[in-house]
Amino acid sequence: MSFRTALAQLFPGKPTFTENDIPPQLGKVFMITGGNAGLGYELVKILYAKGATVYMACRSQSKAEAAIKSIQGTTTTKTPGTVKRLILDLTDLTSVKPAVESFAAQESKLDVLWNNAGIGSAPVGTKTKQGYEVLMGTNALGPYLLTKLLLPYIQNAAKIAQPNSVRIVWAGSPTIETNTPKGGLDLEELSSPSKDQIHNYGISKLGNWFLASEISKQVSKDGIVSIAQNPGNLKTGIWDSAPRWAQIVMWITMHPPIYGAYSSLWAGLSDGITVTDGGKYGVPWGKWHPAPREDILAALKTEGEGGTGVAAKFLRWCEEETKKYT
Numbered sequence: 001m002s003f004r005t006a007l008a009q010l011f012p013g014k015p016t017f018t019e020n021d022i023p024p025q026l027g028k029v030f031m032i033t034g035g036n037a038g039l040g041y042e043l044v045k046i047l048y049a050k051g052a053t054v055y056m057a058c059r060s061q062s063k064a065e066a067a068i069k070s071i072q073g074t075t076t077t078k079t080p081g082t083v084k085r086l087i088l089d090l091t092d093l094t095s096v097k098p099a100v101e102s103f104a105a106q107e108s109k110l111d112v113l114w115n116n117a118g119i120g121s122a123p124v125g126t127k128t129k130q131g132y133e134v135l136m137g138t139n140a141l142g143p144y145l146l147t148k149l150l151l152p153y154i155q156n157a158a159k160i161a162q163p164n165s166v167r168i169v170w171a172g173s174p175t176i177e178t179n180t181p182k183g184g185l186d187l188e189e190l191s192s193p194s195k196d197q198i199h200n201y202g203i204s205k206l207g208n209w210f211l212a213s214e215i216s217k218q219v220s221k222d223g224i225v226s227i228a229q230n231p232g233n234l235k236t237g238i239w240d241s242a243p244r245w246a247q248i249v250m251w252i253t254m255h256p257p258i259y260g261a262y263s264s265l266w267a268g269l270s271d272g273i274t275v276t277d278g279g280k281y282g283v284p285w286g287k288w289h290p291a292p293r294e295d296i297l298a299a300l301k302t303e304g305e306g307g308t309g310v311a312a313k314f315l316r317w318c319e320e321e322t323k324k325y326t
Helices: 003-010 038-049 061-074 093-104 134-160 197-222 244-251 257-269 294-300 310-325
Strands: 029-033 053-058 082-087 112-115 167-171 225-229 281-283
Touching (some): 029 134, 038 257, 053 061, 061 082, 082 093, 112 257, 257 281, 294 310
Parallel strands (some): 053 082
16 A cells, blocks of 8 residues: 555545435434444434434443433434344354344344444454454454344345445455555464454454455345445544553544544445445545555455455355354
């Protein structure tokens, strides 16, 4: 990534796509993981004010209820929607199916899924409940399983929705380009993780771009858009467990969470995005990456297409590792 491209992502200027650019969302059903805090909270707040039914998926019932109460208490629109909590712990794959079953007991469709939740740092050696490196497990493997199990409801939405409006949005990060190896991802690291947690974070977020691309190849025929996007460097709690010096350094380039919500809003609801954009990668505050790394683009292609096929291999790993939890 060139210095100019990096600088543009760190300091993107003013958002050009906000809540003022979307119409009422009555009848729409959305899900936002990690919706109780940070940009997820801001996104829930916007969509609730627009009249949508919004599922706030997070680990803590008490935090979800507090966030919902806050949103309902501060929203002044005359036609608000509904916010519902959904208990989901992405560090525990056994929690995913019950969460989807709870959703399915209430809804028959899902218009947009924002795979927003994630963690930015953790002590070296921290693992998920099933023994996966915690950043990869939380940021990519858990969201993959959730998306797979929700896919029938996303497909139901696509049957009756306006073309190109049903979407799956995956969260990326600037570390995709600054802290991943040449080729994007060494698949051996999935079983033997690095001790560099910023590196581990970067490849977990790159895994999301791989999943966005591979799943797009599966669902574009159904009219479903699957894309990834870097919401921006934001002042949220994702880096709370990072060293203090690192937090201070990052703070210089960070922006209010609402700006990240605008990036996600663009990815999920902008009229300018279609199924032909499936697998693309957006950058703050709502535009396509102008010049992605060539080795990452090669990883997104199959060997038959002249690429390395790494993204497809990563998807197969996710499929194999989550099979028993479906």
